[in-house]
Amino acid sequence: xxxxxxxxxxxxxxxxxxxxxxxxxxxxxxxxxxxxxxxxxxxxxxxxxxxxxxxxxxxxxxxxxxxxxxxxxxxxxxxxxxxxxxxxxxxxxxxxxxxxxxxxxxxxxxxxxxxxxxxxxxxxxxxxxxxxxxxxxxxxxxxxxxxxxxxxxxxxxxxxxxxxxxxxxxxxxxxxxxxxxxxxxxxxxxxxxxxxxxxxxxxxxxxxxxxxxxxxxxxxxxxxxxxxxxxxxxxxxxxxxxxxxxxxxxxxxxxxxxxxxxxxxxxxxxxx
Amino acid sequence: xxxxxxxxxxxxxxxxxxxxxxxxxxxxxxxxxxxxxxxxxxxxxxxxxxxxxxxxxxxxxxxxxxxxxxxxxxxxxxxxxxxxxxxxxxxxxxxxxxxxxxxxxxxxxxxxxxxxxxxxxxxxxxxxxxxxxxxxxxxxxxxxxxxxxxxxxxxxxxxxxxxxxxxxxxxxxxxxxxxxxxxxxxxxxxxxxxxxxxxxxxxxxxxxxxxxxxxxxxxxxxxxxxxxxxxxxxxxxxxxxxxxxxxxxxxxxxxxxxxxxxxxxxxxxxxxxxxxxxxxxxxxxxxxxxxxxxxxxxxxxxxxxxxxxxxxxxxxxxxxxxxxxxxxxxxxxxxxxxxxxxxxxxxxxxxxxxxxxxxxxxxxxxxxxxxxxxxxxxxxx
Numbered sequence: 315x316x317x318x319x320x321x322x323x324x325x326x327x328x329x330x331x332x333x334x335x336x337x338x339x340x341x342x343x344x345x346x347x348x349x350x351x352x353x354x355x356x357x358x359x360x361x362x363x364x365x366x367x368x369x370x371x372x373x374x375x376x377x378x379x380x381x382x383x384x385x386x387x388x389x390x391x392x393x394x395x396x397x398x399x400x401x402x403x404x405x406x407x408x409x410x411x412x413x414x415x416x417x418x419x420x421x422x423x424x425x426x427x428x429x430x431x432x433x434x435x436x437x438x439x440x441x442x443x444x445x446x447x448x449x450x451x452x453x454x455x456x457x458x459x460x461x462x463x464x465x466x467x468x469x470x471x472x473x474x475x476x477x478x479x480x481x482x483x484x485x486x487x488x489x490x491x492x493x494x495x496x497x498x499x500x501x502x503x504x505x506x507x508x509x510x511x512x513x514x515x516x517x518x519x520x521x522x523x524x525x526x527x528x529x530x531x532x533x534x535x536x537x538x539x540x541x542x543x544x545x546x547x548x549x550x551x552x553x554x555x556x557x558x559x560x561x562x563x564x565x566x567x568x569x570x571x572x573x574x575x576x577x578x579x580x581x582x583x584x585x586x
Numbered sequence: 587x588x589x590x591x592x593x594x595x596x597x598x599x600x601x602x603x604x605x606x607x608x609x610x611x612x613x614x615x616x617x618x619x620x621x622x623x624x625x626x627x628x629x630x631x632x633x634x635x636x637x638x639x640x641x642x643x644x645x646x647x648x649x650x651x652x653x654x655x656x657x658x659x660x661x662x663x664x665x666x667x668x669x670x671x672x673x674x675x676x677x678x679x680x681x682x683x684x685x686x687x688x689x690x691x692x693x694x695x696x697x698x699x700x701x702x703x704x705x706x707x708x709x710x711x712x713x714x715x716x717x718x719x720x721x722x723x724x725x726x727x728x729x730x731x732x733x734x735x736x737x738x739x740x741x742x743x744x745x746x747x748x749x750x751x752x753x754x755x756x757x758x759x760x761x762x763x764x765x766x767x768x769x770x771x772x773x774x775x776x777x778x779x780x781x782x783x784x785x786x787x788x789x790x791x792x793x794x795x796x797x798x799x800x801x802x803x804x805x806x807x808x809x810x811x812x813x814x815x816x817x818x819x820x821x822x823x824x825x826x827x828x829x830x831x832x833x834x835x836x837x838x839x840x841x842x843x844x845x846x847x848x849x850x851x852x853x854x855x856x857x858x859x860x861x862x863x864x865x866x867x868x869x870x871x872x873x874x875x876x877x878x879x880x881x882x883x884x885x886x887x888x889x890x891x892x893x894x895x896x897x898x899x900x901x902x903x904x905x906x907x908x909x910x911x912x913x914x915x916x917x918x919x920x921x922x923x924x925x926x927x928x929x930x931x932x933x934x935x936x937x938x939x940x941x942x943x944x945x946x947x948x949x950x951x952x953x954x955x956x957x958x959x960x961x962x963x964x965x966x967x
Contacts, residue, residue: 325818326819327768328767328768331752381946402783511695
């Protein structure tokens, strides 16, 4: 792993105690919504994000969602917690995706789209399975902020972007340039912060699905497919969609449904 | 000599704890049990993972010592189940396997340490000393924290620094509180260096300072910004005065109103335009021109009509919708001179569930707008 990246790993800011309160709430299967509303409600950033997503066209709730408790009712406990945690994490680091050619303001939109893609594609899947993966879906790109920042400092960002154009595998180019893929780095960041092992492991293995390793666990493959389609370099690009669909087919996941959902999402702003 | 001293120290610490020992080899069970019973308050014994788990559920266990390869349920499986019940319990593995994969798997599931077979006294003494010392240190820290209530806040900051404990940093963007945890990196006289979230650094830069807050301190500390190291997520501050904290909770979040906001003080038969500086679900802060010749004093009952663009979306009555405004009944809390020709008035909103509901919705909307604005202006650059 690149020395500068190792240094950045050691220089991470602390994350809010609210994050751990929410993780424990989730882990313990707590149902005290009053307590949950207090934790999230006392944090303006978390509150804002939950409400913003609840009112986003992507989620298409009929009426405007004006309070946190209403959003909680509509999203459910686990999804609300995941949104809140991801917002806190997102605000901890400097969002930098310049090396991938994506603006920071586009990142939030892409993040929502990836979540929507996941939920619509697997709408018939059992709730527990889906809820387990929401956080990894929100958090797996953290590593890219650090990679992008590092490449810019080393003035290798233009070279990096060029290689992304030339090669089909973002994680391969990442490993060539910095010795680690963004998902692996995201996992290391989450581990430094003390996130639960199951989340760390899921994120860690996302980029290893194609490397011939034994790791073809369904949950990891699903996140890997979402990551491929919603990559920040060429989000919703035909080549990446095709690869993702093939991956889905190989592992007997519903590629037809996946294609339908991709086609139905408002992604024109990302198609270059 | 070192061993005798170590045993003495270990006995002193271990005598307060109960240990669960899980091992399927009867011979080894007897041998190790004999050793453990000389140290620990009580030793619970099990011969496999199923029995071990059952003992853990029914006995008071502070520490687990377990073999890995056992019938019915192996050590790893048992430990996973134990960790679900008590994630903080310390677990030490006693095993013949020393390969990396087994060790990594063990540490992945939360094992604290490892004693390789064949077992001997020095190995066990060294491992238990380490594990129990850590347990004791953690417990002492909790007791110390409880005794801190009467300590001076300055000393508390020192304590937080020495123990690498987090504090909160509080800032405001146009009324919206932005709060994140921070770790104290160093303290030197008046200066304090903290590490915190990126977004907090941005708002500290915006406000040129921040407020330090900890539930252990009775007062908050106002700090002035010296410089920010964005690369390392660090901020250097100059400590200022201690003061009693404002608010962090939702009921008291205050926001600057948006530009569409119009407000009038209804007094006698007049409707006098006022400028609302900020509002929450409980209170309104407004400016009133002296020129209007209205003398307000504490405890006066007043009515304020509010109109703003979002009113239609906020589920109000048909009557209010037709008037395009809501009327809020308030009680004046204090009146101060703001500038030469203006009074600054704080009024508390009298209990009305409907009004507070509308204001709560407005505050939520406004928070979203202000945070988006903050991110656009400061983050997306």
